[in-house]
Amino acid sequence: MRIRDNPVLEAVPVITQLSQLHGSPAPQYRQHPPLTMTEIETCANGVQYVGDIRGGLKPAMRITIMGLVDVRPQSFTVSLLSSPRDTEEDIPFLLTVNFRDRSIIRNAKFAGIWGAEERKVPYFPFTPGDNFKMEIHCEHQQMRVLLDGQRLCDFTHRVPQLKAVTGLRVTGDIKLTKVA
DSSP: OOEEEOTTOOHHHHHHHHHHHHTSOOOGGGGSOOOEEEEEOOOTTOEEEEEEOTTOOOTTOEEEEEEEEOSSOOEEEEEEESSTTOTTSOEEEEEEEETTTTEEEEEEEETTEEOOOBOOOSOOOOOTTOEEEEEEEEOSSEEEEEETTEEEEEEEOOSSOGGGOOEEEEEESEEEEEEO
């Protein structure tokens, strides 16, 4: 496994690019410290990406994940973590896309105990072999997940302090093209 810092992956340029595309001024919250990510090349356990969120998660932050779904996928998972490198730590937000039963599961784990799963979504938008753009918007009370610009689901925060969310991990049957 090879680890390397990737300074290209920052939240601020993505927010600026999005505002330029839509012709509106850049939002005020772009002053938050950028995400600092550490890229991990795909290895045997399916981990594709692990990164730090410098200063912890804050309302109005966005995480953008772009990629290509494998041709024969089983699942992929996006996790927001209390520690990006310790798999036994708390997981304040876990989103698993399961292709076998066409579900999108959200949950959180604290002190080794998983909470109640949330599965309701208006549609299953993922197609094997297709590109996607997932945005996770951190709001004061919840995470809002958009897929290709369309609202997919929300997840009410279960963590008492957002700044405790300091890492991002992506695993599973996708090829990542961008994380910011």
